[in-house]
Amino acid sequence: xxxxxxxxxxxFSILGFPGLSPQYYGPASALLFFIYLVIAxxxxxxxxxVVYEKxxxxxxxxxxxxxxxxxxxxxxxxxxxxxxKYWFGDSIISFHGCFVQMFLVHYLGSVTSFILLVMxxxxxxxxxxxxxxxxxxxxxxxSVLCGxxxxxxxxxxxxxxxxxxxxxxxxxxxxxxxxxxxxPLAFILFSYVSIIGAKKPQRLxxxxxxxxxxxxxxxxxxxxLPPAVNPIIYCFKTQDIKQTLMKKLKTAxxxxxxxx
Numbered sequence: 001x002x003x004x005x006x007x008x009x010x011x012f013s014i015l016g017f018p019g020l021s022p023q024y025y026g027p028a029s030a031l032l033f034f035i036y037l038v039i040a041x042x043x044x045x046x047x048x049x050v051v052y053e054k055x056x057x058x059x060x061x062x063x064x065x066x067x068x069x070x071x072x073x074x075x076x077x078x079x080x081x082x083x084x085k086y087w088f089g090d091s092i093i094s095f096h097g098c099f100v101q102m103f104l105v106h107y108l109g110s111v112t113s114f115i116l117l118v119m120x121x122x123x124x125x126x127x128x129x130x131x132x133x134x135x136x137x138x139x140x141x142x143s144v145l146c147g148x149x150x151x152x153x154x155x156x157x158x159x160x161x162x163x164x165x166x167x168x169x170x171x172x173x174x175x176x177x178x179x180x181x182x183x184p185l186a187f188i189l190f191s192y193v194s195i196i197g198a199k200k201p202q203r204l205x206x207x208x209x210x211x212x213x214x215x216x217x218x219x220x221x222x223x224x225l226p227p228a229v230n231p232i233i234y235c236f237k238t239q240d241i242k243q244t245l246m247k248k249l250k251t252a253x254x255x256x257x258x259x260x
Contacts (some may be wrong), residue, residue: 114149
């Protein structure tokens with residue numbers, strides 16, 4: 001007879017915010033639901049607006065679309081289950097559901113880092129070597145780079161998943177996590193220094209609003225706030241989107257006044 005010392009887990013119970021009094025479950029779920037609505041509406045707006053408005057289909061706005069898609073997916077993966085815990089008392093998640101959620105959280109976090117690297121590269125070329133920008137940065141090149149940003153984390157995670165030795169897998173996972181975080185961060189910091197050297201600090205401030213978000217892995221709200229505020233930053237801090245949106249609103253208002 002063969003015995004196996006293996007424990008099979010069928011489901012897990014989500015703790016949420018340990019120590020939170022039941023009387024605050026309603027407000028907590030309402031706040032999380034509001035954050036999810038902001039994430040969903042804001043990022044869907046960015047995607048739809050750039051796709052609809054042909055004049056905005058430029059390299060940097062394609063990067064915005066990839067980041068918006070990533071933020072939308074991240075919010076959809078993380079928020080609905082925690083909302084259901086506090087709203088409906090449903091705190092049970094299946095083993096496979098938990099595994100898929102953990103995979104997507106780590107995957108999407110890594111994708112965000114590489115997309116921010118692509119964004120930093122775009123701004124670095126645009127500000128530091130603007131005459132070469134039309135040649136070095138095109139829609140096709142940005143699409144390829146963003147494609148790599150989505151593909152690289154998958155290849156890394158599949159490689160880790162094929163390991164048998166737990167210690168080796170743990171060390172490999174740590175190295176890959178540092179690679180996904182520190183490589184983009186190093187280039188982002190390099191781009192900051194280069195922009196400062198180009199004596200254009202106002203561009204640096206805008207770039208920092210878009211990119212300096214790597215610490216969102218630390219806690220839940222710090223993970224979800226960047227996807228929620230990114231569309232607001234894009235609309236009010238990006239001149240082309242703001243001007244195009246205002247032009248559309250003025251045209252619509254004139255049309256209403258002419259045809260009451």
